[in-house]
Amino acid sequence: MISNALPLSLVNNPLLSQWLAFERPGVVRITTGKVEIGQGILTALTQIAAEELDVEVEQIHLVSGETDSCPAEGFSSGSYSVSVGGGSLRIVCAEARALFLAALADRLGCTTADLAVERGRFLHAGQDCGHDYWSMAANVPLERRALGTTPAKRPADYRIVGRSLPRVDLPAKLRGGGFIHDMAPADCLHARVLRQPWRDAELVELDEAAVHKAAGAPIDILRIGNFAAFTSASEIAVMRAAETARLKARWAAGQQVSDNIGEAAWLKAQPSRDRTVETRGSGQVTAGTPVKADFWRPFLTYGSIGPSCGLAEFADGKLKVWTHCQGPAVLHEWIASALGMTLSDVIVFHRQGAGAYGHNTADDAAFDAAFIATRLPGRTVRVMWSREDEFEAAPVSPAMAIELSAVIGPDGRPSDWTTEIWSPPHAQRPGMNGNSNLLASYALPGAVPRKPIDDVAEDRGGGATRNALPIYDLPRHRLIHHMLPDVPLRTSSLRGLGAWANVYAIECFVDELAEAAGEDSLSYRLSMLSDPRAKRVLETVADMSGWFDKRNSDDGSACGIGFARYKNIAAYCAVIVEATVEETVRLKRIWCAADAGLVINPDGVRNQIEGAIIQGASFVLRESVRFENGRVATNSWQDYPILRFSDVPVIDIQLVDTPNEPTLGVGECGVGPAGAAIGNAVARALGVRIRKLPLTRENITSQLEQA
Amino acid sequence: MMVERIEFVVNGVQARVEVDSTTPLLAVLREALNLRGSKFGCGTEQCGACMVLVDGKPVYSCTREVGSVAGRTVMTIEALSHDDERHPLQQAFIDEQAGQCGYCLSGILISSVALLERNKAPTREEVIAALEPHLCRCGIHNRAIRAVQKAGTVLASAPSK
Numbered sequence: 001m002i003s004n005a006l007p008l009s010l011v012n013n014p015l016l017s018q019w020l021a022f023e024r025p026g027v028v029r030i031t032t033g034k035v036e037i038g039q040g041i042l043t044a045l046t047q048i049a050a051e052e053l054d055v056e057v058e059q060i061h062l063v064s065g066e067t068d069s070c071p072a073e074g075f076s077s078g079s080y081s082v083s084v085g086g087g088s089l090r091i092v093c094a095e096a097r098a099l100f101l102a103a104l105a106d107r108l109g110c111t112t113a114d115l116a117v118e119r120g121r122f123l124h125a126g127q128d129c130g131h132d133y134w135s136m137a138a139n140v141p142l143e144r145r146a147l148g149t150t151p152a153k154r155p156a157d158y159r160i161v162g163r164s165l166p167r168v169d170l171p172a173k174l175r176g177g178g179f180i181h182d183m184a185p186a187d188c189l190h191a192r193v194l195r196q197p198w199r200d201a202e203l204v205e206l207d208e209a210a211v212h213k214a215a216g217a218p219i220d221i222l223r224i225g226n227f228a229a230f231t232s233a234s235e236i237a238v239m240r241a242a243e244t245a246r247l248k249a250r251w252a253a254g255q256q257v258s259d260n261i262g263e264a265a266w267l268k269a270q271p272s273r274d275r276t277v278e279t280r281g282s283g284q285v286t287a288g289t290p291v292k293a294d295f296w297r298p299f300l301t302y303g304s305i306g307p308s309c310g311l312a313e314f315a316d317g318k319l320k321v322w323t324h325c326q327g328p329a330v331l332h333e334w335i336a337s338a339l340g341m342t343l344s345d346v347i348v349f350h351r352q353g354a355g356a357y358g359h360n361t362a363d364d365a366a367f368d369a370a371f372i373a374t375r376l377p378g379r380t381v382r383v384m385w386s387r388e389d390e391f392e393a394a395p396v397s398p399a400m401a402i403e404l405s406a407v408i409g410p411d412g413r414p415s416d417w418t419t420e421i422w423s424p425p426h427a428q429r430p431g432m433n434g435n436s437n438l439l440a441s442y443a444l445p446g447a448v449p450r451k452p453i454d455d456v457a458e459d460r461g462g463g464a465t466r467n468a469l470p471i472y473d474l475p476r477h478r479l480i481h482h483m484l485p486d487v488p489l490r491t492s493s494l495r496g497l498g499a500w501a502n503v504y505a506i507e508c509f510v511d512e513l514a515e516a517a518g519e520d521s522l523s524y525r526l527s528m529l530s531d532p533r534a535k536r537v538l539e540t541v542a543d544m545s546g547w548f549d550k551r552n553s554d555d556g557s558a559c560g561i562g563f564a565r566y567k568n569i570a571a572y573c574a575v576i577v578e579a580t581v582e583e584t585v586r587l588k589r590i591w592c593a594a595d596a597g598l599v600i601n602p603d604g605v606r607n608q609i610e611g612a613i614i615q616g617a618s619f620v621l622r623e624s625v626r627f628e629n630g631r632v633a634t635n636s637w638q639d640y641p642i643l644r645f646s647d648v649p650v651i652d653i654q655l656v657d658t659p660n661e662p663t664l665g666v667g668e669c670g671v672g673p674a675g676a677a678i679g680n681a682v683a684r685a686l687g688v689r690i691r692k693l694p695l696t697r698e699n700i701t702s703q704l705e706q707a
Numbered sequence: 708m709m710v711e712r713i714e715f716v717v718n719g720v721q722a723r724v725e726v727d728s729t730t731p732l733l734a735v736l737r738e739a740l741n742l743r744g745s746k747f748g749c750g751t752e753q754c755g756a757c758m759v760l761v762d763g764k765p766v767y768s769c770t771r772e773v774g775s776v777a778g779r780t781v782m783t784i785e786a787l788s789h790d791d792e793r794h795p796l797q798q799a800f801i802d803e804q805a806g807q808c809g810y811c812l813s814g815i816l817i818s819s820v821a822l823l824e825r826n827k828a829p830t831r832e833e834v835i836a837a838l839e840p841h842l843c844r845c846g847i848h849n850r851a852i853r854a855v856q857k858a859g860t861v862l863a864s865a866p867s868k
């Protein structure tokens with residue numbers, strides 16, 4: 001294998017010693033730049049390392065996201081962590097094991113075929129030969145480049161990978177521990193930050209006397225430019241201070257937004273950078289019947305249950321930062337640059353927070369703490385965000401308008417298909433487009449002006465265009481992308497980026513085409529799929545749900561299907577939803593089949609997929625961010641209802657077994673298919689297609705009236 | 708605001724704090740008593756992350772004023788396990804792998820304790836009703852429901868302590 005075939009993480013961190021060490025006897029220290037954001041990655045990486053090294057899971061000491069010792073692996077996002085981060089670790093561990101065995105074979109004068117490893121101890125002809133990784137570590141230097149030439153184990157030989165190992169982080173969390181939020185050093189200084197209500201807003205008045213009074217205990221106010229922070233030894237005092245400041249601060253200038261921001265007509269009226277990509281086929285459009293449908297999704301927020309938290313300490317010119325962000329190495333670089341510090345004077349430590357689901361405010365909270373700490377050397381500063389700020393100042397997932405048009409040939413199948421999308425970019429994480437994107441940095445004097453922004457590149461899966469190319473066999477497909485670069489909101493990544501809305505639109509449209517052709521929608525899909533894995537997933541979910549028996553049952557409920565392969569390269573996922581529509585949409589039952597290739601931890605994968613299904617259902621049924629008075633007006637769960645216990649039906653998930661295929665990312669694969677299946681079930685129950693999301697009572701009623 | 712001396716029992720231990728009596732119980736638990744298992748999620752009774760038991764009933768500690776628990780008994784997640792021994796609910800949540808990020812779990816376990824105290828064989832609907840105050844963004848709902856039912860079975864068959 002040549003080095004450019006190595007996974008990206010390994011290209012960027014080529015030395016074996018960047019990934020593993022045999023320090024304490026019996027324990028292997030594995031370092032990773034991928035971080036736990038609720039997805040179970042630490043458990044999966046532990047399994048991969050233990051498998052390839054032939055040690056037990058408990059012998060792995062995994063250190064994650066600490067920039068002084070871990071490989072820099074960008075963001076834990078895009079369902080890449082297991083395939084790229086895990087793929088790198090697999091190569092490294094297989095190679096390290098081979099190096100040790102080669103050294104031992106030399107010493108014993110035997111061949112490596114005579115050697116085996118058990119719990120890290122070496123066996124010669126089945127007998128413990130008195131050596132192990134730790135006793136030989138001094139003789140096997142790991143400061144060498146990974147070559148990627150040692151074959152990893154065959155799946156048939158796996159003992160640990162492919163088993164549902166329990167999550168390593170769960171026991172502590174079930175005792176109430178394990179979160180960054182619970183770190184509270186003795187000298188901790190609590191802080192809260194006043195957020196600008198819209199981009200570049202100028203703080204014209206802050207009634208500091210009222211803020212001090214509300215705090216009820218001594219606090220300090222740190223004001224610089226449009227940045228204001230409240231600090232105190234008492235957390236409740238700064239909470240009260242910040243709440244009063246939020247309500248009383250007066251702001252001017254800046255870029256207020258209109259109430260109708262994000263609506264379809266608004267999106268289409270914005271300046272845009274346009275491109276047309278002939279994704280499949282070219283030449284003359286075939287004759288046939290033209291059909292067209294317009295879809296729309298609103299702005300959403302990621303809505304983690306725990307507001308973000310960050311800690312920092314600045315002493316002797318060195319800054320330490322603790323964060324639950326998705327990309328510690330990236331944050332490291334951008335905190336240093338925003339504070340004008342050298343990289344080697346900053347260390348970022350990842351600690352676990354609440355689920356991320358995309359670009360959240362974790363980086364912002366870390367930078368808040370870091371900046372305040374540099375002003376108050378010697379103290380550990382702990383910043384936590386309020387729920388209100390989480391809604392009002394977090395990155396938002398973009399509204400999108402999606403128009404689908406097709407030409408239907410005599411066989412009832414599309415001979416030509418155009419996907420046209422209007423959307424702001426779906427990624428403004430730290431460092432993207434050369435911007436820090438760290439919220440507080442823009443409130444400080446001398447803020448670096450924002451550079452023009454672009455969407456995620458197509459070779460990274462695209463942003464708004466993610467999954468815009470239908471998975472079906474289309475002779476011709478054209479993508480028209482209107483990227484809106486001037487929307488004054490921090491539009492960024494939420495689970496699946498543009499994929500879930502594109503899948504919603506495509507899968508609803510395909511159902512309409514099937515109906516027009518007078519065919520069963522699942523059979524219609526199968527007839528346009530030549531990828532056997534795609535077919536198998538659809539057939540599996542049809543069997544699980546009894547799709548073909550159920551179709552004619554008439555108890556007021558209806559079934560719908562949604563299918564996609566995430567990014568057209570990650571996991572395949574098909575979902576069938578049974579729902580009723582009375583006052584509101586009620587989900588009765590959900591079935592899902594997925595193909596994720598080699599699965600490291602089947603139960604972990606099912607857990608992720610179920611979570612994605614529930615989140616996808618929540619997106620299409622409930623969620624939408626509101627704007628008013630120039631700013632985000634949504635600021636509580638009441639304003640932003642998500643699916644609750646009483647909304648969640650029983651969900652059956654089956655993984656199609658394909659252990660000899662490469663591991664495919666699963667974290668996001670269920671979101672789009674779940675939403676689409678709901679859309680199709682609702683259309684079938686109502687007899688009317690709802691193309692404007694979410695599927696709330698108000699939206700359904702108004703679209704029924706127009707129908 | 709006036710600082711008062713307030714006494715109550717937390718997890719079986721007498722606690723004595725000197726705070727303004729309108730301070731939320733959650734802030735007192737986390738700050739003054741260093742019991743950080745109960746989580747802040749919203750501060751407005753909308754997510755359930757902060758749930759604790761006061762005299763056996765689930766209450767939102769983020770809004771409950773500490774003055775109102777004077778002389779009462781408070782239970783938090785920290786009371787569930789002792790050393791290595793897990794409460795049947797904790798074990799059932801591990802058995803079902805009912806957790807992703809886990810931020811909602813402290814509150815969910817607390818409401819589940821209260822439910823199982825009065826009903827060791829809850830139906831799916833009964834568990835849902837008990838957990839309805841709780842938000843989980845990761846989507847562990849079904850696993851949590853199964854775990855609570857499983858723990859109920861274990862508790863029902865265990866000799867009562």
Ligand code: FES
Nearest residue numbers: 748749752755769
């Ligand atoms: S923090 Fe108390 S209900 Fe959300």
Ligand code: FES
Nearest residue numbers: 809811843844845
């Ligand atoms: S497990 Fe993450 S919020 Fe429930």
